[in-house]
Amino acid sequence: MKILTLLSGILLLMLSTSGFADKPGHCSYARPITFGILPFVSAEQLVIRFTPLVNYLSKHLNTQIRIETAPDFVEFTRRTAKDHRYDILFTAPHFYSQAHKAGYRLIASVDSPGMRAVIVVPRESAIKSIDDLQGKRLATVNAKSLATLLVRKHLTEHSINPDKDLKLITTPTHDASLLSSFHGVTDASALMQPPYAAASKQVRDSMRIIAKTDRAPHIPISVGDRINQPCATEITTLLLAMASTTEGQQVLKHNHFSGFKRSQSDEYEKIKALMHQP
Amino acid sequence: MTEPIPLLKSLRCRLIVSVVIVEIVMLSILVWNNISIIQTTHTDRLRDTASSMIQQIANSSGNYMVAVDYATLEDYLKNVINYKELLYLAILDRDNNMVISLGPYPKHSPPQIDAHPAQTDDDIFDIAEDIKVAGQPMGKVLIGFSLGLMQEAINKSRIRGISIAVIEIILTVLVTVIIGIGLTRRLGMLSNAAAQVEAGNYSVSVPTEICDEVGKTAAAFNRMVTEVYNRTRQLQKAESRSTKLLHENRQLVHTSLEIQEAERKHLARELHDELGQCLTAIQADAELIRDLSDKDRRIETSATAIMDVSSRVYDVVHSMMHRLRPGILDNLGLVEALKDEIKAWESRNAGINCNFTYAGEFSNLGEHTNITLYRIVQECMTNITKHARADKVSIELYNYGDQLLLKVVDNGKGLEMQSHSRGLGLIGMRERVASLNGTLQLDSKPEEGVSIIISVPLA
Numbered sequence: 001m002k003i004l005t006l007l008s009g010i011l012l013l014m015l016s017t018s019g020f021a022d023k024p025g026h027c028s029y030a031r032p033i034t035f036g037i038l039p040f041v042s043a044e045q046l047v048i049r050f051t052p053l054v055n056y057l058s059k060h061l062n063t064q065i066r067i068e069t070a071p072d073f074v075e076f077t078r079r080t081a082k083d084h085r086y087d088i089l090f091t092a093p094h095f096y097s098q099a100h101k102a103g104y105r106l107i108a109s110v111d112s113p114g115m116r117a118v119i120v121v122p123r124e125s126a127i128k129s130i131d132d133l134q135g136k137r138l139a140t141v142n143a144k145s146l147a148t149l150l151v152r153k154h155l156t157e158h159s160i161n162p163d164k165d166l167k168l169i170t171t172p173t174h175d176a177s178l179l180s181s182f183h184g185v186t187d188a189s190a191l192m193q194p195p196y197a198a199a200s201k202q203v204r205d206s207m208r209i210i211a212k213t214d215r216a217p218h219i220p221i222s223v224g225d226r227i228n229q230p231c232a233t234e235i236t237t238l239l240l241a242m243a244s245t246t247e248g249q250q251v252l253k254h255n256h257f258s259g260f261k262r263s264q265s266d267e268y269e270k271i272k273a274l275m276h277q278p
Numbered sequence: 279m280t281e282p283i284p285l286l287k288s289l290r291c292r293l294i295v296s297v298v299i300v301e302i303v304m305l306s307i308l309v310w311n312n313i314s315i316i317q318t319t320h321t322d323r324l325r326d327t328a329s330s331m332i333q334q335i336a337n338s339s340g341n342y343m344v345a346v347d348y349a350t351l352e353d354y355l356k357n358v359i360n361y362k363e364l365l366y367l368a369i370l371d372r373d374n375n376m377v378i379s380l381g382p383y384p385k386h387s388p389p390q391i392d393a394h395p396a397q398t399d400d401d402i403f404d405i406a407e408d409i410k411v412a413g414q415p416m417g418k419v420l421i422g423f424s425l426g427l428m429q430e431a432i433n434k435s436r437i438r439g440i441s442i443a444v445i446e447i448i449l450t451v452l453v454t455v456i457i458g459i460g461l462t463r464r465l466g467m468l469s470n471a472a473a474q475v476e477a478g479n480y481s482v483s484v485p486t487e488i489c490d491e492v493g494k495t496a497a498a499f500n501r502m503v504t505e506v507y508n509r510t511r512q513l514q515k516a517e518s519r520s521t522k523l524l525h526e527n528r529q530l531v532h533t534s535l536e537i538q539e540a541e542r543k544h545l546a547r548e549l550h551d552e553l554g555q556c557l558t559a560i561q562a563d564a565e566l567i568r569d570l571s572d573k574d575r576r577i578e579t580s581a582t583a584i585m586d587v588s589s590r591v592y593d594v595v596h597s598m599m600h601r602l603r604p605g606i607l608d609n610l611g612l613v614e615a616l617k618d619e620i621k622a623w624e625s626r627n628a629g630i631n632c633n634f635t636y637a638g639e640f641s642n643l644g645e646h647t648n649i650t651l652y653r654i655v656q657e658c659m660t661n662i663t664k665h666a667r668a669d670k671v672s673i674e675l676y677n678y679g680d681q682l683l684l685k686v687v688d689n690g691k692g693l694e695m696q697s698h699s700r701g702l703g704l705i706g707m708r709e710r711v712a713s714l715n716g717t718l719q720l721d722s723k724p725e726e727g728v729s730i731i732i733s734v735p736l737a
Contacts, residue, residue, distance in 0.1 A: 031373075043341035047412040066372060067414070071347040085346075 036086025
């Protein structure tokens with residue numbers, strides 16, 4: 001009788017274990033998880049870039065995750081802070097503190113020394129340094145973007161008033177900023193280094209970097225209040241382990257990321273000041 | 279005038295009915311085909327427009343759907359909804375929640391998606407398209423096209439096509455009737471003119487003022503009538519001359535026959551009166567000489583020889599007299615003369631049985647009729663002897679009061695009726711009959727004998 005009871009217990013344990021393997025994990029919610037991404041490129045480019053990552057997470061969390069963005073930075077940050085619309089947030093480093101204030105919890109960041117912006121000019125341009133930018137047209141992205149903020153800080157540190165000494169021309173995306181000087185519409189372009197590095201070789205070979213800004217922490221990944229802690233832990237575990245699996249490496253390569261790492265919220269407090277530049 | 283043609287058989291009726299039927303059938307097929315093409319064209323055009331439009335909307339909406347920028351998307355779609363055939367436009371998100379709805383969205387939601395405008399069940403062509411960005415589903419666009427404008431255009435085309443077809447049919451009928459009546463009226467005139475020409479009226483002329491095929495035919499008809507008239511006149515003149523000559527010739531023949539018979543009669547009488555008296559005198563003198571010879575044998579022999587010679591000469595003369603003019607005909611009449619002639623003929627043609635039958639009164643026929651019928655019978659019997667190789671001959675003679683009928687039939691080898699080698703004997707017989715205003719009918723077939731029937735009217 002004792003043997004039978006023991007065998008039944010083992011069988012129930014095996015069945016329950018195997019059942020857990022097919023069941024949703026901690027991230028099982030009534031409605032799909034929203035993966036909010038800052039619209040730093042066009043919506044289509046966002047989908048192209050982040051679909052493998054989202055699919056990877058969705059597959060391993062055994063839940064449905066949807067990419068979502070916003071028409072612009074302002075609306076994105078508003079939806080983040082006011083609506084708590086996004087369950088997983090992939091936003092710019094300088095916007096994190098605002099999100100954190102709204103309740104988002106940092107779970108990881110892109111494993112990188114940091115991001116910096118660059119100022120590039122056509123290779124044959126007479127502009128050799130940022131000092132030559134006086135009176136020139138400089139293409140930037142959204143005024144609230146990290147690239148613009150870093151460039152403004154860099155120019156100011158070099159005694160160049162970005163609002164008076166040159167003309168800032170806002171373009172919708174990093175690519176648009178790069179291509180504006182490539183095609184001669186502007187004299188120089190300011191954009192983040194990763195998108196510049198991802199640009200086509202033909203464009204990069206035609207351009208020359210005249211300035212690099214200070215580094216800022218790389219993109220933080222945080223979760224909203226709908227994501228409970230076990231789920232957040234599961235997501236973090238998945239992200240951190242990506243670099244160690246072939247499948248994860250392929251996804252990271254697609255995004256030009258080396259991997260993800262644990263981060264602390266105070267890392268992003270340092271660049272909060274960027275938001276309050278004159 | 280020609281007989282009227284029944285309506286259904288008239289060229290006019292058949293022409294008009296045929297053209298009208300062909301027109302109606304062909305135009306009906308044409309209209310049906312055009313309507314079918316128009317319907318197909320319109321429905322295909324709507325399908326292609328709808329397909330193109332929904333594809334464009336789906337492609338354009340992707341970024342807005344990812345950015346959840348429904349306001350901007352709605353502003354964009356408000357321009358699209360102005361398209362006149364577009365009834366409603368709706369955007370569903372990834373959870374099939376309606377996020378944008380423009381126009382009267384169907385009450386029965388979701389609407390039944392249609393594959394083709396021709397296969398709708400509610401006069402609304404509903405189509406749907408997934409909104410995808412980089413292959414990822416972002417929602418769905420639904421649009422509905424009203425088929426009213428398309429149906430209106432199709433109806434307009436249908437009415438226009440049918441109207442054109444009806445007008446064409448009416449015009450065709452009118453033109454066909456006018457041409458048909460004009461054509462058949464002129465053909466009728468030709469037909470009437472031909473009937474008048476047939477009746478002998480050569481003065482008829484068909485109008486030729488319209489120079490078409492019928493006009494040319496009418497002109498040719500007029501020329502033909504003139505030519506026929508001229509030829510007929512020439513033939514009539516020639517016939518008149520021939521008739522006159524024939525009549526004169528016949529008169530000459532009859533006169534010749536009469537003269538011949540008169541001469542024969544005269545010659546027979548002369549022979550009888552002169553030569554017969556002489557021979558009788560010679561014979562009487564020879565008998566006297568023989569009686570007075572006193573037994574002188576030489577004189578007696580000579581006298582006897584003279585008597586024999588004179589007797590033979592008398593026989594010869596008598597025979598000649600009989601052939602020239604049978605005295606029995608004048609003395610005992612036609613029937614007896616024929617009996618005598620038949621008897622003599624039978625004696626000359628042993629093995630041929632000749633049966634003579636007669637009925638009626640023949641005593642008052644007149645000399646000319648008697649000798650004519652006698653000569654005809656004589657000629658018939660001569661021909662039978664010469665050519666027929668018959669063994670039976672039948673001769674019948676009847677007097678019906680108003681006409682005489684003579685029938686001579688043999689069972690000989692007969693003759694070819696088509697043969698042109700008629701003997702002069704038959705021509706002579708015919709002329710003799712003609713002199714009596716009678717008729718001669720000759721019937722014969724090879725190996726079936728000859729039948730000659732002569733009918734002579736009695737005044």
